[in-house]
Amino acid sequence: MIKKLIKNISPELFKKYLIVFGFSFLGAIINVWLLRFIYHSIGEESMLHYTYARRVVTFASTILLLGLGVALPRYIGRSDFDKNKSKQLLASSMLPVVFITSVWFLLNTIFPELFTSLIWGELTENTVKLNRVVTLYVIGLNMHGVIHSYYRGKQSVFSAGILELFSLALIPLFSAIGATDLIELYYFMAVGTLICMGGLLIKIINKNSFNEFSSNIKLLLSYGIRRVPGDIAWAVFVILPPYFATKFIAVDSGGIVSLGITFVNLAAIAPTAISFIALSRSASMIKTDRHKLKREFSTLTIGMLAYSVALILFLNVFMTFIIEMFFDNNMLPHVSIIKRITWAIGPFVVFTLFRSLIDAAFKRPYMSYYSIISVIIFCLYMFLNRDDISIENIVNGMNLSYFCLAGLCIYRVIRIFRVQS
Numbered sequence: 001m002i003k004k005l006i007k008n009i010s011p012e013l014f015k016k017y018l019i020v021f022g023f024s025f026l027g028a029i030i031n032v033w034l035l036r037f038i039y040h041s042i043g044e045e046s047m048l049h050y051t052y053a054r055r056v057v058t059f060a061s062t063i064l065l066l067g068l069g070v071a072l073p074r075y076i077g078r079s080d081f082d083k084n085k086s087k088q089l090l091a092s093s094m095l096p097v098v099f100i101t102s103v104w105f106l107l108n109t110i111f112p113e114l115f116t117s118l119i120w121g122e123l124t125e126n127t128v129k130l131n132r133v134v135t136l137y138v139i140g141l142n143m144h145g146v147i148h149s150y151y152r153g154k155q156s157v158f159s160a161g162i163l164e165l166f167s168l169a170l171i172p173l174f175s176a177i178g179a180t181d182l183i184e185l186y187y188f189m190a191v192g193t194l195i196c197m198g199g200l201l202i203k204i205i206n207k208n209s210f211n212e213f214s215s216n217i218k219l220l221l222s223y224g225i226r227r228v229p230g231d232i233a234w235a236v237f238v239i240l241p242p243y244f245a246t247k248f249i250a251v252d253s254g255g256i257v258s259l260g261i262t263f264v265n266l267a268a269i270a271p272t273a274i275s276f277i278a279l280s281r282s283a284s285m286i287k288t289d290r291h292k293l294k295r296e297f298s299t300l301t302i303g304m305l306a307y308s309v310a311l312i313l314f315l316n317v318f319m320t321f322i323i324e325m326f327f328d329n330n331m332l333p334h335v336s337i338i339k340r341i342t343w344a345i346g347p348f349v350v351f352t353l354f355r356s357l358i359d360a361a362f363k364r365p366y367m368s369y370y371s372i373i374s375v376i377i378f379c380l381y382m383f384l385n386r387d388d389i390s391i392e393n394i395v396n397g398m399n400l401s402y403f404c405l406a407g408l409c410i411y412r413v414i415r416i417f418r419v420q421s
Helices: 002-006 011-041 044-064 068-078 083-110 112-120 125-154 157-178 182-204 213-248 251-267 269-288 290-326 329-361 366-384 391-419
Strands: none
Touching (some): 011 157, 011 251, 011 269, 011 290, 044 083, 044 182, 044 213, 044 251, 068 125, 068 329, 083 112, 083 125, 083 182, 083 213, 112 125, 125 157, 251 269, 251 329, 269 290, 269 329, 290 329, 290 391, 329 391, 366 391
16 A cells, blocks of 8 residues: 555655755754754743744745745746746746835834834833844845745755755854844844845846746736735734734743744644645646646645654653753743644644645635635634633634644645546
């Protein structure tokens, strides 16, 4: 049975998965070690604030990408990976993303008190400064997002892996080594990312990259913009649990929830490797070889479900040891909450595995609809438990929403292969 399933994945495709997974795994190890380094060099409070700030960054960057992180690899795949067309699509994606992200930075600079109190739940000199450097970092991170999507669309897995490792792991690590506090850390990350992404963009594009500029922007935004409501919903969903913990309990509680979500995100590196390749590949194969695509995803689904179960069991058995190894005994009271959050690994893996396939198969933004439904479910759960907004109830609401999201994704994938085969 296992041998038959493995045969559904070609050696070339399996090699690509291994390359992407290898880079993602190495980046995950560095980021876990980075949390340990921040904890011991800057302090527990700074580490928890760092993890919450990462959720803030994810929230802002997801919305401000304008859906182009999905549109760019999709249309590169549909162009049959034409080199010149790919560069044109890259140039046409970068301009609106940099523009809207810069506007976001300027608004945060002009109205610092408003955005700081809204995002961080408290208004102090340090949170104002931290909010400013975090929003500056979002500009560089979204430039990374567009270039990474370009490599993703071309299925240049090695180049994309190097870029991801450097931008999301090594730059933060080197920044932490040189920083004396959290504000310096994010400032170094912002400047380093902006310089590196700007240099790489200049290296990739040429004067011909701006041919058909207007028509390419229209094409990309016509697909991407309709996904923005869903991106907003997903970004809200990602930030809501730690935000509720921060707003109604304490910033440190938001950091604990964010730390638990970090374990969930790290667990998703395997399906992320698949999703990385799946978008442009699925966009091409849906037109040419749907049955082969179905066999591949059947194999991958079985493998990822087994992976999720094994990982959840492992983390729940060894979480106390992991927390002691990377932090210290002061973090042990939070182990039970972090364990509970890891139950979201299963549905999150399903969501990560299927979202690229669904986006490739349909122009209609089904993933946007499902993200909105998930936010509604979380908010409804919190409303029903409004008299007891505890960290336990926040986590329970989050997990319930993840399971509903995964169920909707499974339903849509079944429809893809049943109705359109």
